[in-house]
Amino acid sequence: MTQLVELQRLLADHPGLNAQMLAVSVDTHEQTRDLLQQLGARTPSAANPALVLLEDQGHRVIDRYGILNSQSRGWPHPATYVIDKTGMVRWRFVETDYRVRPTNDDIVAALKSLD
Secondary structure (H helix, E strand, O other), rough: OHHHHHHHHHHOOOOOOOOOEEEEOOHHHHHHHHHHHHHHHHHHHHOOOOOOEEOOOOOOOHHOOEEEEOOOOOOOOOEEEEEOOOOOEEEEEEEOOOOOOOOOOHHHHHHHHOO
16 A cells, blocks of 8 residues: 555656556455545545556456466566556566565656656
């Protein structure tokens, strides 16, 4: 959840980025709803429409991007992608250790490189 809070801050701190953020997980609808409630309690920007939570219990997106962690119970490896308006992946960060994530500065640099 900390990563989602940081990502919300990214767009709040850089309003001119013209970006949309999608978070994909294997969570159920109820788990997603609970997470949104927890985010709302932690940060006032949780209702920011720039952050969209998507449920991928069937692994359609996870499998397409090849990030399923075969050592887990169906969970993907943590991954961050910057995808341009044509659908082309322009930058990615995939890590097997869920504690290692890209910094907001890394993501902002990748987004700015699209201009």
